[in-house]
Every structure is written in structure tokens, then in C-alpha cells.
Amino acid sequence: MFPLSHLLSRFVQAGTLTVFDAEGREHVFGGKEPGPLVAFRLHDRKLYRTLFLKADPGLGEAYMDGTLTFGGRDGGPGPNGEAAGAEGLRDFLRLFNVNRFAFVGHPLQSVLKRASKAVKKVTQYNPVGKAQQNVAHHYDLSRELYELFLDEDLQYSCALFAHEGQSLEDAQRNKKRHLAAKLALAPGQRVLDIGCGWGGLALYLAKEHDVHVTGVTLSVEQHRVACERAEKLGLSDKVEFLLKDYRELDGPFDRIVSVGMFEHVGVGHYEEFFAKVKSLLTPDGAAVVHSIGRCTPPSSTGPWLRKYIFPGGYSPSLSEVFTHTEQARLWVTDVEILRLHYAKTLRAWAERFAANRGRVAELYDERFCRMWEFYLICCEMAFAEGNALVFQMQLARDRAALPLTRDYMYAGDASAAGAGTHEDDEAVRLAA
Incomplete structure (x- = not known):
């Protein structure tokens, strides 16, 4: 050997x-x-x-x-x-x-770092068109696959666990409430959801806060499901889902939210992303970006994850992100770091995946099952033991666009008290 x-x-x-x-x-x-x-x-x-x-x-x-x-x-x-x-x-x-620091200082490590840096921008080149191909690789899989391990609202991002033992469903509701509170919504506002997934957050915001939401996705399957859900809920007049790249949109919007999409932007497109967000906001508008990041200096996406799960994907260091918010002349009005919440979320997904493994094998095959096991558990351990984190970054064009203290984020945020189910949340869930 x-x-x-x-x-x-x-x-x-x-x-x-x-x-x-x-x-x-x-x-x-x-x-x-x-x-x-x-x-x-x-x-x-x-x-x-x-x-x-x-x-x-x-x-x-x-x-x-x-x-x-x-x-x-x-x-x-x-x-x-x-x-x-x-x-x-x-x-x-x-x-x-x-043991991940065992090779710190080893000559081989410096060689590998230089090699990964050399190919980083190439592997994260996501222009219009190419970005849709990358999204289709992961998100245009069977809806049933995701139903087998996600919560009932198909939230495919970090949940917010208010207390130990809270269910995945309640933790995902907490996340939606917390994001809504940070957006400081008012009835009638126009909201843009960049990377809207299967539509759960957009539908929640429209129903709970009486706002008009435009959701955009590059996934054909997600777009189809989201439109079906809006029609079933009778919210088609308040929520519009577009199969479109965010770079092709025209504003303005009072609020912008993006959950789990920034990881797919690519470092070479950060300047473009924040410039576009700024151009889409009203002068007194605000945005919240929820993304996976890392607590270490800039690195690269592992070859296996890049090849099999998220082509073009990358979780940035905060230092990489702040550089471009500064260039865009956007105010970073708040940053919150979620640490072990995604480890808990991924553990729940892995357990549900294992419980439904037989059905996944019927939909795909045994090799696919092992691939997704490796993906879910690898990501879980990155948050539980490694350098991965989730950040929620609030942005504004005007320093006075939002209240000057954080009180408003929690005054109406039931997740801070560990709230459970809600009848309006249940209505959105039933449309899934």
C-alpha cells in the first residue's frame, strides 16, 4: 500500500x-x-x-x-x-x-494551493447561459427526490433552530420569519427573491406580509413547481415566478432577498452581483443575502463537490464579499453568522434521506444513493467540525434606510421565542 x-x-x-x-x-x-x-x-x-x-x-x-x-x-x-x-x-x-492541519507547512500543500488558485476563476465562470447549465445539474432532478428528505415546504437551505430538539419543519419556519423581520417589510412593497427555489419563501412573504414578490430561478423544474404552488394558493396575483437570470431583470424593488443562491455566483462575478443588486433597489431599499461561507481565508471548492454536486459553486470568505460591497458603495447594515444551525439541518436531511433510501434507489440507482450520502454527510461535517458557516448580510443604498438598532429584527420575529406551527404557514405547506 x-x-x-x-x-x-x-x-x-x-x-x-x-x-x-x-x-x-x-x-x-x-x-x-x-x-x-x-x-x-x-x-x-x-x-x-x-x-x-x-x-x-x-x-x-x-x-x-x-x-x-x-x-x-x-x-x-x-x-x-x-x-x-x-x-x-x-x-x-x-x-x-x-487531523486537517496535519500537513500545514508541508511543501505539497503550497503546491496544491497554487494549483487550486490557478483554476479557481475558471471553475466558477458563470455567465448568463452557463449559470443555467450549472443549476440544471443539481436542481432539475426529480421533485420527489427533494420531497424525500427536505421539510414539507421544500426549504433547501440552512434552518434556524431556536432550541434543542426542535423539528426541521419548525426550524425552517423560524428561518423564513427571521428573514422577513430583517427585510423590515411594509404592505404593498415590491420584493425580489433571487434564486427562489420551489417558491416557499416568496409565497410566505406575500401571504404573511401583503407584499408583491417576483421570484427568479434558473431551474426549469423549480419554476414549474413554484408556479403551480402560487396558483393553488390563489396567490398568482401577488407572486410572479420567472425562469430568468437575475442579471436580465429591471427594477426597481423595495426589498431584495437571496437565500442559498450567492454560492452559485462565482468569485469572478461578485462585482457584477452587487452592482446589479444596487441598481435594482429603490433609493431607500434594502436587501438580505443568506449564503454559505467560510471562517478561513479564501480557498476553492473541492473537486468532488464541484464535479458531482455543485458545478460552478463556491462558498466565500467574508473578506472576499466585503471587497465587492465596498466597490458597489453599498452599506452593510448588519451581518449575522449562523454556526451550527446548518450542521443540524444537514443531519436532519441525511437521516430523512437514509429513511427513504430505498425509494431514492428506485428513482435513480445505488451509486446515486451513495453519492448523495457522501454529499450530505460531507457537508454536515464541514459545519460541525470544519470551517463552514452561514452568513446573513443586510445591505442598503442609504445608511438611514433601516432602523438604527436591531430591535425591529426581533420584535415581530417569533423564531426568537422558538415558535411552532402557524395556520398560514400550514396553508403554504399544503400547496407544496
């Missing part, structure tokens, strides 16, 4: 990794410091070289193909009771995050 064994012996400093090679031989790495106990088996000798040269995307592809499985040599629990299957994957990713 050399040179893979040499790499692993250097990498695993905390916890213990037991590897069963393709011949069934046992190799144990680490154990110097306490940490997760993990065991996996390699079923193909080619993986020795693949995992050494390109662990990303090699590890994810091996898991998808079934040539790397977690647990002992027989596929069951490992030699010390280590978990198998998806739980084994979760433990491995926890082990990875615990």
Missing part, C-alpha cells in the same frame, strides 16, 4: 484509522492522541495510487463505486466496533477534520 500508507501515517495524529487493503491485510494508523475510531476496506488495488495522488475526488468516487466501504474486512463493524456504512463515513469525515 506504499506510498498511501506513508501518507496516512503522517496524516492521522488524533484518533485511529484501520485500513483493510485489497488483499485483506490490516494496517493501523494513528492512536497517538484520542479521537474517532474508523475502519474502512479498499476493494481495488488501484485505490492505493488514486488516494495518494488525488484523495479528492478519489475518496468520494471510491465510495460512490463501492470500492471503498466502511467497517471491517467483512463489511460489518470494524475491529474495535467502528461503524459501517453511512455512520462509518460520518466518523471518517470527523477524523479527517480533527
Whole structure:
């Protein structure tokens, strides 16, 4: 297994990794410091070289193909009771995050950083047209797939858990209420939802706050579902969904909200994004951007995630974002960092996905199931143990456009008190 064994012996400093090679031989790495106990088996000798040269995307592809499985040599629990299957994957990713600084200062790391920086803007080039192709790759999958693991309103972004043990449905309602409070809405205002998904937030804002909402998406499937929901709720006169790139819109709008879309803009388009947001706002308008980010300096999207899940996607550092809000001469009137909320959200999604795994396999196949397991658990651990976060950034053209204290954000925000269901929320849900 050399040179893979040499790499692993250097990498695993905390916890213990037991590897069963393709011949069934046992190799144990680490154990110097306490940490997760993990065991996996390699079923193909080619993986020795693949995992050494390109662990990303090699590890994810091996898991998808079934040539790397977690647990002992027989596929069951490992030699010390280590978990198998998806739980084994979760433990491995926890082990990875615990040891992720093992190669800091290593010459290979600097080489890899330079290489990723060189291709960063190329992989995130998302002009009009190309952006729609990237969106279709992920969001034009079967609606039923998303219904099998999301909440009933099809909210596909970080929920807001007001207390331990709160349901995913209630936590997603909290998120919608919190965003509405930050928008400081008034009846009759024109609101733009950039990246509206299946329409849940737009419908909620129109129904609860008596505003007129235009939602835009590049997903054909999401647009179809959103329009159906608006018609079913009798809100077609207050909510309009467009299959259109936000860059092709004309304003003005009193409020703009964008949830889970900024990750798909691409670093080379940040200046364009904020300039467009500014041009679409009324002079006293305001916007809220909700996005995944990172607490570390700028980096790049992993090759596996970029290839199989989110082509063109990237989670920015705040330093990358502020540069362009400043260039656009926009006031950043508030920033809130959500830390473990997305880890909880992703854990709930992964559990629901596992409970419906048989149906997912019927819709697609076993390789697809393993791909989505890897995606959901990998992202969960990035928020639970890694450097991922969610930020909500409030923007305005005029410094006096919004109240000067945060009180208004919580006065009417039931999520701050951990509110549960609401009859109007239920009506929106039933249209899903």
C-alpha cells in the first residue's frame, strides 16, 4: 500500500484509522492522541495510487463505486466496533477534520494551493447561459427526490433552530420569519427573491406580509413547481415566478432577498452581483443575502463537490464579499453568522434521506444513493467540525434606510421565542 500508507501515517495524529487493503491485510494508523475510531476496506488495488495522488475526488468516487466501504474486512463493524456504512463515513469525515492541519507547512500543500488558485476563476465562470447549465445539474432532478428528505415546504437551505430538539419543519419556519423581520417589510412593497427555489419563501412573504414578490430561478423544474404552488394558493396575483437570470431583470424593488443562491455566483462575478443588486433597489431599499461561507481565508471548492454536486459553486470568505460591497458603495447594515444551525439541518436531511433510501434507489440507482450520502454527510461535517458557516448580510443604498438598532429584527420575529406551527404557514405547506 506504499506510498498511501506513508501518507496516512503522517496524516492521522488524533484518533485511529484501520485500513483493510485489497488483499485483506490490516494496517493501523494513528492512536497517538484520542479521537474517532474508523475502519474502512479498499476493494481495488488501484485505490492505493488514486488516494495518494488525488484523495479528492478519489475518496468520494471510491465510495460512490463501492470500492471503498466502511467497517471491517467483512463489511460489518470494524475491529474495535467502528461503524459501517453511512455512520462509518460520518466518523471518517470527523477524523479527517480533527487531523486537517496535519500537513500545514508541508511543501505539497503550497503546491496544491497554487494549483487550486490557478483554476479557481475558471471553475466558477458563470455567465448568463452557463449559470443555467450549472443549476440544471443539481436542481432539475426529480421533485420527489427533494420531497424525500427536505421539510414539507421544500426549504433547501440552512434552518434556524431556536432550541434543542426542535423539528426541521419548525426550524425552517423560524428561518423564513427571521428573514422577513430583517427585510423590515411594509404592505404593498415590491420584493425580489433571487434564486427562489420551489417558491416557499416568496409565497410566505406575500401571504404573511401583503407584499408583491417576483421570484427568479434558473431551474426549469423549480419554476414549474413554484408556479403551480402560487396558483393553488390563489396567490398568482401577488407572486410572479420567472425562469430568468437575475442579471436580465429591471427594477426597481423595495426589498431584495437571496437565500442559498450567492454560492452559485462565482468569485469572478461578485462585482457584477452587487452592482446589479444596487441598481435594482429603490433609493431607500434594502436587501438580505443568506449564503454559505467560510471562517478561513479564501480557498476553492473541492473537486468532488464541484464535479458531482455543485458545478460552478463556491462558498466565500467574508473578506472576499466585503471587497465587492465596498466597490458597489453599498452599506452593510448588519451581518449575522449562523454556526451550527446548518450542521443540524444537514443531519436532519441525511437521516430523512437514509429513511427513504430505498425509494431514492428506485428513482435513480445505488451509486446515486451513495453519492448523495457522501454529499450530505460531507457537508454536515464541514459545519460541525470544519470551517463552514452561514452568513446573513443586510445591505442598503442609504445608511438611514433601516432602523438604527436591531430591535425591529426581533420584535415581530417569533423564531426568537422558538415558535411552532402557524395556520398560514400550514396553508403554504399544503400547496407544496
